[in-house]
Each structure stands twice: as C-alpha cells, then as structure tokens.
Amino acid sequence: MNLGSIARDGAKRFPEREAVRLGTRVLSYADLDEQTARFAALLRERGMRPGDRVGVMLPNVVEFPLAYYAILRAGGIVVPMNVLLKRREIGFYLRDSGAEVLLAWHGFEAEARAGAEDARAELIPVEPADLADSLAGVPPMADVAEVGDDDTAVILYTSGTTGKPKGAELTHRSVLRNSEVVAMTATDVREGDVILGALPLFHIFGQTVGMNASLAAGATLVLLPKFDPEATLAAIEANRMTHFYGVPTMFGALLHYPGRERYDTSTLRICVTGGASMPVEVLHGFERAFSCEVLEGYGLSETSPVVTTNHAGRERRAGSVGTPIDGVEVRVVDDGDQPLPAGEVGEIVVRGHNVMKGYWRRPEATARAIRGGWFHTGDLGRTDQDGYFYIVDRKKELIIRGGYNVYPREVEEVLYEHPQIREAAVIGIPDEQWGEEIGAAVVLHEGERLEAKEVSSYVKERIAAYKYPRIVWFVDELPKGPTGKILKREIEWPDSAARLAEPSRQDLATRDRTADLRGER
The missing domain is CATH 3.30.300.30 (ANL, C-terminal domain)
Structure with missing residues (x-):
C-alpha cells in the first residue's frame, strides 16, 4: 500500500472529522484528501515522475502533511530536511539524494534557493496563500500511484555524528506498518483523540508516531510550529489534548515551567518519550504532576523509527524502553554477534518490518549496518528476565x-x-x-x-x-x-x-x- 493513501483512506472513513489543525486553520479528512490530490497533480504537471526524489523543507505547518502525502500519491520519494539547514547542507542533501525539486517554506527561502542553485535543483517556495491559489486551478489526481511494498517512500538523513549524513531508505511498508502498530498496540490512539504535534515533522519520531500514526487512526493532529513550554501548556488546555509526544528535555521543560498549575491539562491520557534516555526522576515527576501515563520507547531513523516501547495499559518499568513492538525481533549480542543472556550488556540488533532497505547509494555502509539479516544499532543495552529492554548508552559514547x-x-x-x-x-x-x-x-x-x-x-x-x-x-x-x-x-x-x-x-x-x-x- 502507498503510504500516501493515509489521506484518501481517512476521507473515506470519517470525511468531516478534523484531521489537522494549526491555530484557527483546520483541515477535515476530506479537505486533506482533496488538497493532497490536487498537490500531487500539480507536481505531476511540473514534471515530477514516479521514483523522483523531492526535498521537503517545511516547519510544522499544514503544508507539511499536504506536501508529504502529495509526493507519495504521485509516486515520488520524500526527502525531509531540517528547516534550519544552511546553503552548504541543503546542497549536499539535494545532490546526494538526486532530488531535482525542493519545496521550501517561504521564510527560509534565501538559504534554500542558494542550496538549490548549487545542486541545480528547482526551488518551489511554499507560501499558504500562493499555494492555495495554485491548487485551486488544478484538477485533483484521480488515483494513488501504485508502488511496491518495498519501494522507497522516504529518504531520511541521519545526523552524521561519524561523518557525512547518510540517507536511510524507508519503504512504504516499513513506515506504514510502524505507524499502524504504534497507534494500535502501543500508544492507544483512538478515533477522535487529539495529538499535539510539537515534534518536528521532518524528524522520524514526529513524522511516524505523531503525523502518520495519528492520521491513520482517525485522530486530530494539532500542530505547534515551535516547542515552547507555555505555548504547549496553553495548546493542551485549549485543544483538550489526549496525547503528547516529546523528547526528555521537553518533558523536563514542562515539568519545571513556573505556573504550569494554571493550565488545565487533565485531558492528557498518554505521553510518549523517545529520541534519548528519559531520566527516571523526570518520568516519575511528570506522571505525578500531570496525572497521565508516560511511555518510554526506543527507535532510530533506520527503523522507521519504533523498535520497543512500554505499552499503554500494560506493566511499565521505569528506566526500561519496554518490549519489542509486534512483528519486530530484538537481541543483545556480543562483539561476535552471539546472543547474550539477560542482564549482560551488549549491542542491540533489530530484525523486522521496520528496518530500512539500506543507506541510499552506500552499499558498503549498508553491509556494515545490516549483517546476517540484523540491523546493528550501535547502542548498548541489556534485557531483564521478562524481556524488557534497557538502553545503557551509545556504543560510541x-x-x-x-x-x-x-x-x-x-x-x-x-x-x-x-x-x-x-x-x-x-x-x-x-x-x-x-x-x-x-x-x-x-x-x-x-x-x-x-x-x-x-x-x-x-x-x-x-x-x-x-x-x-x-x-x-x-x-x-x-x-x-x-x-x-x-x-x-x-x-x-x-x-x-x-x-x-x-x-x-x-x-x-x-x-x-x-x-x-x-x-x-
């Protein structure tokens, strides 16, 4: 199934329900479907072909899901990019991925244009009013491009801590299955829930767990362009949020924000943390302060991203990142890739539907990372006797x-x-x-x-x-x-x-x- 079909399927199931909200701007599932279909047609008119890579350099605005699902519907491959990248970095991402088009937010146009020129790519500035006018004049694309389950949907560049960033090829199946499994079995997202989209959508955590999982489940995604403790607390109260997803520093900022008691956050049911290890003291303090369930999970860009998580409504263990999600196997191995018994520290390796196809155009790096069918994470961890995983640290740290x-x-x-x-x-x-x-x-x-x-x-x-x-x-x-x-x-x-x-x-x-x-x- 094409990952871009999330918009079309949502329109069939609950057309009038709110899909995306940013301030006073609201898109229903029917709106999301129609506008992504028009956007896909516009991209095709501009010369985009199935398999083409398209850079997306947009903040947490309504135009991000529109561009994301439109590229996929048209058969393209999304290359998400941090909006704070500079000319040199933008040029590298475009050249390395082979993207010939860059959709960039108008507020970051100067750096984006310079980087696109260096890579000889076309820049399409994205400004809400102009885009709306352009979409209004294009008939919607009638179908969703047919793709294989293992065709690449997203090329997500890693942080490059050990050199130049590498593009992880995530397939339609890996991202869609990860989104559905997380929503159904881990975070307990239900139709009508309201999820706060404060994590950057160009990052895999915000993209899969926030955007894709929420919209696949029929929830409403409320976007916050930039995380700020006061704005987040106000958004939780105003929108009666049921779910909040963030990295540990966000939880710490909310917990320690002066005057947080002034805001009504009683609707919060589930909060999910990932991206880094959550200090146990912060986790316990947040649960006491906000009377909600905090679930710590673990994942990587190369695994779409979720590997393990503590599951809603089941036993949770503080300091643990939980158990593997459905359809995913996880082991702790020694330097010879031999499984270690519970309690011993070794490298975490992963096998399952969530693992990337490989690093874009880097066969040697792919062969080093995926050995014997297992993706080697570079993270050190251990398990307990009941199969709960604990991250000890990055191997390199x-x-x-x-x-x-x-x-x-x-x-x-x-x-x-x-x-x-x-x-x-x-x-x-x-x-x-x-x-x-x-x-x-x-x-x-x-x-x-x-x-x-x-x-x-x-x-x-x-x-x-x-x-x-x-x-x-x-x-x-x-x-x-x-x-x-x-x-x-x-x-x-x-x-x-x-x-x-x-x-x-x-x-x-x-x-x-x-x-x-x-x-x-």
Whole structure:
C-alpha cells in the first residue's frame, strides 16, 4: 500500500472529522484528501515522475502533511530536511539524494534557493496563500500511484555524528506498518483523540508516531510550529489534548515551567518519550504532576523509527524502553554477534518490518549496518528476565576510564536525582593517565547555586568510585538538536575545568591493574 493513501483512506472513513489543525486553520479528512490530490497533480504537471526524489523543507505547518502525502500519491520519494539547514547542507542533501525539486517554506527561502542553485535543483517556495491559489486551478489526481511494498517512500538523513549524513531508505511498508502498530498496540490512539504535534515533522519520531500514526487512526493532529513550554501548556488546555509526544528535555521543560498549575491539562491520557534516555526522576515527576501515563520507547531513523516501547495499559518499568513492538525481533549480542543472556550488556540488533532497505547509494555502509539479516544499532543495552529492554548508552559514547567501562547514562541518572540540577550531560574527556576522564556539564534550576565539588561528591556517594565525575562545570544551557535532544558531540569543556579530586587508593589500584594487564609494568 502507498503510504500516501493515509489521506484518501481517512476521507473515506470519517470525511468531516478534523484531521489537522494549526491555530484557527483546520483541515477535515476530506479537505486533506482533496488538497493532497490536487498537490500531487500539480507536481505531476511540473514534471515530477514516479521514483523522483523531492526535498521537503517545511516547519510544522499544514503544508507539511499536504506536501508529504502529495509526493507519495504521485509516486515520488520524500526527502525531509531540517528547516534550519544552511546553503552548504541543503546542497549536499539535494545532490546526494538526486532530488531535482525542493519545496521550501517561504521564510527560509534565501538559504534554500542558494542550496538549490548549487545542486541545480528547482526551488518551489511554499507560501499558504500562493499555494492555495495554485491548487485551486488544478484538477485533483484521480488515483494513488501504485508502488511496491518495498519501494522507497522516504529518504531520511541521519545526523552524521561519524561523518557525512547518510540517507536511510524507508519503504512504504516499513513506515506504514510502524505507524499502524504504534497507534494500535502501543500508544492507544483512538478515533477522535487529539495529538499535539510539537515534534518536528521532518524528524522520524514526529513524522511516524505523531503525523502518520495519528492520521491513520482517525485522530486530530494539532500542530505547534515551535516547542515552547507555555505555548504547549496553553495548546493542551485549549485543544483538550489526549496525547503528547516529546523528547526528555521537553518533558523536563514542562515539568519545571513556573505556573504550569494554571493550565488545565487533565485531558492528557498518554505521553510518549523517545529520541534519548528519559531520566527516571523526570518520568516519575511528570506522571505525578500531570496525572497521565508516560511511555518510554526506543527507535532510530533506520527503523522507521519504533523498535520497543512500554505499552499503554500494560506493566511499565521505569528506566526500561519496554518490549519489542509486534512483528519486530530484538537481541543483545556480543562483539561476535552471539546472543547474550539477560542482564549482560551488549549491542542491540533489530530484525523486522521496520528496518530500512539500506543507506541510499552506500552499499558498503549498508553491509556494515545490516549483517546476517540484523540491523546493528550501535547502542548498548541489556534485557531483564521478562524481556524488557534497557538502553545503557551509545556504543560510541561509552567512556573507558582506566580499563573500566563507564556508561554516561548511569551517571546522568544520579545527577538528575539532585534537587538543584535541572539537566546534565556526561562525556569522556581525553586524559593522559586514565585514557578518558569523566566530565559532567550541569544546568542548575533558576536561582540555585552549587559548587563543582558538591556535585562530584553527591555522585561519588551513590555509585562506584571509578564512575563519578572528576571534572564538573556549569552551563546556562546544553546544546540541543531540532527535537530538543542533547547533542553531546557539541559540548565543550572550559579550560578552567580542573580535576576535583586527587587519585584515590582505588584509582591507583585500578591504574596498576590496568598497567599489569597491558604489560606496562
């Protein structure tokens, strides 16, 4: 089935129901169907052929779902792009994907036009009034293009933390099945529910779990162009939201927003967090404050995205990302790809309908990522005896201090328990003596004061001595991506950040043991 048929099928089932809302602007399911059919016809008139890639550089506005489903209905492939990209990045995405057309929001036209020119692609500025006039003069496309289940629907570029971004090829089946399974078995989205679309739709979390799953289930998607705690609380009250989806920093911002009690959020039933590990203290605090169920899940761009989740109405385990969704297998394996028993830490690998076809035009990268039929995530995790999964950390973020593995998330969980700390990120800092030293960048609640030694001592009292941060510094805010996810690769430690403790006896013993193992003594 063509992923773009979501709009057509919704119109058949509940034509008059609200599909998308932004402020006072509302599209019913019948409106969504008609306008995407006209948009698809317009693209065909402009020369788009089945299989063509089309860049979409739009914020959370009504025009995003219109463009998205129109491209798919016409048989094209959507290439979602962050609206904050600059000329060089835009040019790379267009050239790499081979997209010859870019649909870009008029507010970002300057950078988009420059990038399109560099890639010799056509720019189509998207402005609501102009687009409405153009669509009015085009007869709607009568059909939905026939595609194979395994044909590419979306090329979603990864963040590129290890080099240039790679385009994950997501198929019509992988995205549609992921959307339907999540809505039916995980988030309990029902006809008539109201979902807040605060996550960027160009990101796979907002795209699949927010937009596609909501519209496939007959819910109303209320768009918020930019996340802001006060605007979000006001939107929940005004629209009587039943579902809120976000990354952990969004939950923290809502929980700690001064005066949140003024807003009526009693209609919230289900909240879903993903994109990064949710500190247990934030999860429990949010549930107490908002009297709703918070479900933590796990996924990646390459898996459409959902792999595991805690399910609505079933047992949830704080700190766990739940169990695999229907039709998906998950394992924890060692470096030889052999399955590990419950409790042991290894790499998480995935097999199922949600896994990408591969990286666009990168067969070698695809072969490295998908081995023996299993997608290797690069994430470290473990399971318990009941099959619940726990993410320990990114494989590449593992800190090895004096020969001992330190998982940043474990240290961050302790930091988040401190009543004066609002946010924290733990990273490895190169160190001549230990290989890596543990550093912590800390954001305090407004008006609070702490000394670095106090933070270090607080953690030292609660976990093994080799794990606590010896280097602590305070920042006003942590660098974040478009979804609000903390970007550890952009964290810099100041030259003034000094070691807070001399090596302890245990430290020296660890160093000596490590030297013995390496044959250095």
